Amino acid sequence: MKAKLEEIRSASMKAIESVAEAADLEALRIRYLGKKGELTAVLKQMGSLTPEERPAMGQLANEVRARIEGAISEKAALIREAMLEKKLEAEALDVTIPGKKPSLGHKHPMSVVLDEAKDIFIGMGFTIAEGPEVELTEYDFTRLNIPEGHTVRDWQDTFYITEDEKIHLRCQTSPVQVRVMEKTKPPIRIISPGRVYRKDEVDATHSPMFHQIEGLVVDKGVTMGDLKGTLNALVEKLYGAGTKTRFRPHHFPFTEPSCEVDMQCFACGGAGCRVCKGEGWIELLGAGMVHPKVLEGCGIDPEVYSGFAFGIGVERMTMRRFNIPDLRLIYENDVSFLGQF
Ligand code: DAH
DSSP, X not given: XXXXXXXXXXXXXXXXXXXXXXHHHHHHHHHHHSTTOHXXXXXXXXXXXXXTTHHHHHHHHHHHHHHHHHHHHHHHHHHHHHHHHHHHHHTOOOTTSOOOOOOOXXXXXXXXXHHHHHHHHHHTTOEEOOOOSEEEHHHHTGGGTOOTTOHHHHHTTXXXXXXXXXXXXXXXXXXXXXXXXXXXXXXXXXXXXXXXXXXOOOSSSOOSEEEEEEEEEEETTOOHHHHHHHHHHHHHHHHOTTOOEEEEEEOOTTEEEEEEEEXXXXXXXXXXXXXXXXXXXXXXXXXXXXXXXXXXXXXOOTTTOEEEEEEEEHHHHHHHHXXXXXXXXXXXXXXXXXXXX
């Protein structure tokens, strides 16, 4: 038995010494110290010894067990240390490598133009008003002097929300004029940018949703001259000093007189080219002097006050500004397209 114990001791020491993985070490522990292990098997034979032999053998067996246990725990500590070192090495940071630049986004071309226009108007003393996109028909049509049955209501091809046609998606930003005038006493000087909706098929120049900027000025003695001065200032700031405007007579139910305003073609300077289809002029917006009926309907005395109003299409301005040939490009959110601006 003594020889067997000595053999176990030396064999186990060698085996433990040569192990490098925690799993292999555990296998050795089971092999020697486990319930069915080699040392356990020897201990089970203790009963067959004479009482004289037993104490010395018992002591030796305990010594061997203690040696093996000690060797295993020493080895376990070494393996843990080695693993930690490996892990630290793998996770080492090279702080001298240059950082990765985060890719930053930028303003959408529509926002660029909108923000520029806002800045220009704010510079002229305007404030910004907001109105709902889901609008009462009363505000979008009736109080803008567009009575029931008026062809404009068909022409504008409206997205109605209720069957009684009392609520719809606004087809212009003009109802904000009414909302502002019924709440505010003149002097009034506001612009109101926002989305508008019309049942148009999508193509290179149409979308069922687009953006307008409404403008409204009401005060004593406001004239068409003020309208002209304001719009000239806008075009010169947006498209360069000396850009001219042209006012053509037109009809809008909520202005009298009404006009359409063109600007001199920014591409050819008025000579006629592809951009302006040979005209030399490009249509810019609708405008006019606020109709006395509209003022009166909002509790503003047209004998005392007068005002001008205008409505600009933001998509059109943006396409012109950045030479974008197709309206759909503005909405497709194609980053390789938008990245250019
Ligand atoms: N609301 C008109 C449209 O959508 C544009 C417009 C014309 C607005 C004349 C006005 C205006 O304020 O006075 O076509």
